[in-house]
Amino acid sequence: MSEASPVSPLLKVRGIGKSFPGVRALNGVDLALGQSQVLGLIGENGAGKSTLMKILAGVQPPDEGEILMEGEIVSINTTREALDHGIALIHQELNLATNLSVGANVFLGRELLKGGLIDDARINEESYKYLQMVGLDLDPTTLVEDLTIGRQQMVEIAKALSINARILIMDEPTSSLSQAETEYLFKVIKDLRSRGVSIIYISHRLGEVTELADHVTVLRDGENAGELSREEISHDSMVRLMIGREISQYYDHKQREPGEVVLEVKGLRTPEHTDHAIDFTLRAGEIVGVAGLVGAGRTEMLATLFGVTPALGGSIAIKGQPSEINSPLDAIRAGLALAPEDRKQQGLVIDMSVRENMSLAALWRDQKKWGFLDFAKELEITREMVKSMRVKTPGDDQIVRYLSGGNQQKVVLGKWLTMKPAVLLLDEPTRGIDVGAKREIYALMEELADAGVAILFVSSELEEVLGMSDRTLVMHEGRMTGELSREELSEEAVMQLATGNSESLGKAA
Numbered sequence: 001m002s003e004a005s006p007v008s009p010l011l012k013v014r015g016i017g018k019s020f021p022g023v024r025a026l027n028g029v030d031l032a033l034g035q036s037q038v039l040g041l042i043g044e045n046g047a048g049k050s051t052l053m054k055i056l057a058g059v060q061p062p063d064e065g066e067i068l069m070e071g072e073i074v075s076i077n078t079t080r081e082a083l084d085h086g087i088a089l090i091h092q093e094l095n096l097a098t099n100l101s102v103g104a105n106v107f108l109g110r111e112l113l114k115g116g117l118i119d120d121a122r123i124n125e126e127s128y129k130y131l132q133m134v135g136l137d138l139d140p141t142t143l144v145e146d147l148t149i150g151r152q153q154m155v156e157i158a159k160a161l162s163i164n165a166r167i168l169i170m171d172e173p174t175s176s177l178s179q180a181e182t183e184y185l186f187k188v189i190k191d192l193r194s195r196g197v198s199i200i201y202i203s204h205r206l207g208e209v210t211e212l213a214d215h216v217t218v219l220r221d222g223e224n225a226g227e228l229s230r231e232e233i234s235h236d237s238m239v240r241l242m243i244g245r246e247i248s249q250y251y252d253h254k255q256r257e258p259g260e261v262v263l264e265v266k267g268l269r270t271p272e273h274t275d276h277a278i279d280f281t282l283r284a285g286e287i288v289g290v291a292g293l294v295g296a297g298r299t300e301m302l303a304t305l306f307g308v309t310p311a312l313g314g315s316i317a318i319k320g321q322p323s324e325i326n327s328p329l330d331a332i333r334a335g336l337a338l339a340p341e342d343r344k345q346q347g348l349v350i351d352m353s354v355r356e357n358m359s360l361a362a363l364w365r366d367q368k369k370w371g372f373l374d375f376a377k378e379l380e381i382t383r384e385m386v387k388s389m390r391v392k393t394p395g396d397d398q399i400v401r402y403l404s405g406g407n408q409q410k411v412v413l414g415k416w417l418t419m420k421p422a423v424l425l426l427d428e429p430t431r432g433i434d435v436g437a438k439r440e441i442y443a444l445m446e447e448l449a450d451a452g453v454a455i456l457f458v459s460s461e462l463e464e465v466l467g468m469s470d471r472t473l474v475m476h477e478g479r480m481t482g483e484l485s486r487e488e489l490s491e492e493a494v495m496q497l498a499t500g501n502s503e504s505l506g507k508a509a
Contacts, residue, residue: 009068010035010198011056011087011167016065018051025051026222029065033167038189038199040213040233042206044242044434046392046404047219049202053169056200057089058082086166090156090173096144098152103127103140106159130158134188150181157188161197168192169200174208175432179293186212204434206235218242239435251442251467255486258470259284260319262335262422262454265305267314272300273478274312280473280480282423282454287445289469290458291494297478298458299341302425306338307331318422332361337416339409341427341458347412348400354411355396358382361415385414390440406437413444424448426457430464442468462491474498 013031017024026048033039043049054060056067058079066073069085076082082089096105103120104111106127112119124140131138134154144152153173160168170189174182189199189212203209209216216228218241226241263282270278278301282288290298303309305316307325316323316334323334331338340346348357359366359378366381368374382396389410393403400411409429416424429445430438445455445468459465465472472484474497482497 009033010037010070012068012071013052013056014066014068016052016055016062016067018048018055018060018063024222026055026062028223029219030224031217033198033200034215035198036193036196037214038193038201038212040209040216041200041202041219042204042209042216042238042242043219043225044404044406044436046221047242047434048222049219050171051222052219053089053171053200053202056082056087056167057169058087059089083163083165086164087169088160088163088165088167089169089171090153090160091171094149094152094156096152096155098145099143101141101143102131102138102147102155105144105155106130106140106162108159110163127158127162130162131155133161134158135184135191148181149176150178150184153177153181153185154188157192161192165197167198167200169202171202172204172432173201174203174205182208204432206238206435209233209238210235220244242435251464252446253287253442253468254446255470256285256449258286259452262319263456264317264320265314266317268301268304268311268316269313270297270300270304270478271309271312273297276477276479277314278480280483282456284422284452284454285449286470287449287455287457287468289465289472290456290475291462291465291472292475292498295477296475296498298475299427300478301475302338302340302427302456302458305331306336306425308338329364332419332421335422336425337361337419337421337423338425339412339416339427339429341431343405343408343412347415348408350401350408351399353397353399354386354391354393354403355379355382357400357411358385358396358415358418362418365419381418385418389414389417389444404433404437406433406440409433409437409441410444413441417448421453423454423456426455428459429457430459430461438464462494465489465494466491 009032011033013029016026016029018026029052041049055062058076058081061077067076074085076085097108103124107123112122127140134157136154144155173185177185193199201212210233213233214230216233216238218225220242228237260283261281262284265278265280268278292298304311307327307330310326316325318334325331325334344350355378359382366374366377386393386396391410392407400408430441449455466489470486472489472494473480474482474494476498484493
């Protein structure tokens with residue numbers, strides 16, 4: 001791996017250290033960012049990426065080490081000082097006032113005045129210039145809440161450019177974007193680089209890093225794990241540095257003989273796609289992927305199966321028994337479990353402990369007489385599940401908010417596995433978690449299938465669908481366009497069906 005740093009770096013970090021109570025988050029970290037360069041910063045959850053970026057953006061001060069701008073040591077102890085040095089952080093959760101106009105957001109806190117009053121006309125005129133720089137031909141008086149997430153992100157970038165930012169820090173910028181919005185963002189990033197802006201790009205999506213990065217810095221356990229020059233960047237080399245070992249086979253999927261039919265869906269109609277009926281079966285020990293483009297209706301189908309949005313028609317049978325599912329409680333009692341796409345909002349109570357989250361689904365089952373919770377049983381089940389799920393936590397009383405994304409996902413899964421479900425529904429099971437944690441989730445899916453659990457999982461990562469599926473169901477605009485066996489699975493076959501061409505490989509639905 002390359003040991004060289006960029007020539008005459010715009011930004012240099014030397015020996016940065018940061019500790020929190022009981023945790024050494026960063027230990028002697030170095031980083032260098034060149035002028036007009038995209039630096040990919042990668043690492044598993046908990047590697048220290050976010051802490052380092054917060055230090056550079058002035059959100060947190062370092063305990064030790066130095067930050068240099070163009071060779072001069074600088075002090076960055078506040079966000080104001082970071083902005084004064086031209087460093088702007090674009091958060092994964094966008095930081096805009098959605099009830100205000102685009103122009104008001106671009107100049108929020110730095111309003112242009114005339115006679116002591118806010119000069120709206122000048123704000124709109126000036127903000128339009130910066131919107132044009134990111135390719136947004138948009139009326140600055142438009143309310144931010146009326147924009148798509150992708151356009152809101154462009155407003156954030158325009159706001160950063162309005163303060164003459166020389167360095168943009170982008171934290172998982174594509175996590176909520178469609179494919180078209182992602183491609184547009186890449187175009188903007190490349191254009192900004194050509195105009196002299198430097199970018200630190202943080203992402204778990206290694207394909208994006210490969211496409212954009214001129215240089216890659218890898219963190220592992222709060223320390224530098226390695227550097228990659230442009231010529232050295234590849235998926236395998238990044239994974240190797242991130243997890244500290246070789247991965248000979250990323251998806252260790254094994255073939256198994258499926259058991260009896262445990263879920264049979266006939267003529268299911270969801271509220272979002274009333275004109276299309278869905279039919280499929282799922283067998284014990286099967287891992288079945290559901291592929292499709294944005295808007296295909298995959299998440300809506302899982303929500304209907306789990307009773308979040310009751311079906312408008314059709315039937316669901318669990319182990320041959322008809323089941324009327326009008327609520328999540330009906331689904332749970334029938335043997336279904338759902339790990340939702342948005343684990344923080346829908347899968348966890350993030351300000352409660354691991355133990356309290358693990359027992360949530362089973363509260364109605366694990367009660368003592370007179371409705372009181374059996375704390376001894378709750379603790380026993382939690383500790384058993386933490387061990388079997390390999391959750392990395394200081395203890396069962398740890399607040400879930402402070403766990404990494406991968407470990408939060410394990411808590412979500414553990415909560416449902418205490419119920420011993422017949423069918424596990426997974427919506428984007430590895431979204432927003434690092435490559436090492438993904439591999440652990442895949443291993444857990446294999447273990448559950450070995451134990452006879454039927455798994456139906458939705459994923460937008462085609463590589464994940466190809467790697468983990470025994471067979472794949474493909475959806476387009478609310479209907480099943482086909483089914484592909486493992487032997488028929490290929491990117492081309494999935495995309496043909498995902499775009500509505502049911503004449504491709506596989507059984508037309």
